[in-house]
Amino acid sequence: MRLSRSEYQKRYKSKHPERFKEQRRLYRIRNSGKINERRRKNRAAKKVPKISKFSHKYIPEPFSGCWLWCGGFHSNGYGAFSFHGTTLAHRASWMIHNGLIPSGMSVLHRCDTRPCVNPNHLFLGTQSDNVQDACLKWRMHYGESNGMAKLTSDSVQQIRSSPLSHKEAASEFGVNRGHICAIRLRRRWRHI
Numbered sequence: 001m002r003l004s005r006s007e008y009q010k011r012y013k014s015k016h017p018e019r020f021k022e023q024r025r026l027y028r029i030r031n032s033g034k035i036n037e038r039r040r041k042n043r044a045a046k047k048v049p050k051i052s053k054f055s056h057k058y059i060p061e062p063f064s065g066c067w068l069w070c071g072g073f074h075s076n077g078y079g080a081f082s083f084h085g086t087t088l089a090h091r092a093s094w095m096i097h098n099g100l101i102p103s104g105m106s107v108l109h110r111c112d113t114r115p116c117v118n119p120n121h122l123f124l125g126t127q128s129d130n131v132q133d134a135c136l137k138w139r140m141h142y143g144e145s146n147g148m149a150k151l152t153s154d155s156v157q158q159i160r161s162s163p164l165s166h167k168e169a170a171s172e173f174g175v176n177r178g179h180i181c182a183i184r185l186r187r188r189w190r191h192i
């Protein structure tokens with residue numbers, strides 16, 4: 001009866017464990033190149049391509065059209081995904097859909113949603129564009145243009161220049177004392 005290769009090895013191992021071990025060691029030394037090559041091929045066959053990994057990590061949001069990232073996140077609120085030297089998901093999204101980013105350029109959000117990775121909501125800009133963009137949006141949301149604001153720029157200037165105490169000013173302008181204090185210390189309405 002002819003034994004199969006693995007069966008033969010099993011028997012040999014049980015009969016002469018020390019010899020088996022030594023022969024295996026020698027085989028590994030002699031054929032390390034072949035073994036490594038086989039391992040590399042196996043690993044490459046198992047590997048999921050990066051781009052298909054990316055497409056499983058966001059959910060399209062039907063109302064805004066944003067593709068919300070549901071993978072890992074950085075502490076600053078941007079999605080985390082490492083791709084071609086970046087670890088930011090929105091930069092990776094840009095590269096997947098539009099090609100490489102020119103050096104020194106930032107990928108900015110048109111929709112102001114940091115976890116969004118929809119390439120149609122992204123555009124290229126410099127770092128100063130980014131700051132300008134943020135300032136514009138900051139001005140839109142703060143001060144008088146905020147619908148909830150009780151005070152106007154004029155009344156803020158009056159509060160700062162008036163000799164009244166915090167308490168008196170508070171009752172005159174219809175806001176609380178802490179708010180007057182914060183305005184005078186320039187913790188509120190800083191842009192005026």
Ligand SMILES: [Zn+2]
Pocket residue numbers: 065066067111112113116117118121
């Ligand atoms: Zn978006």
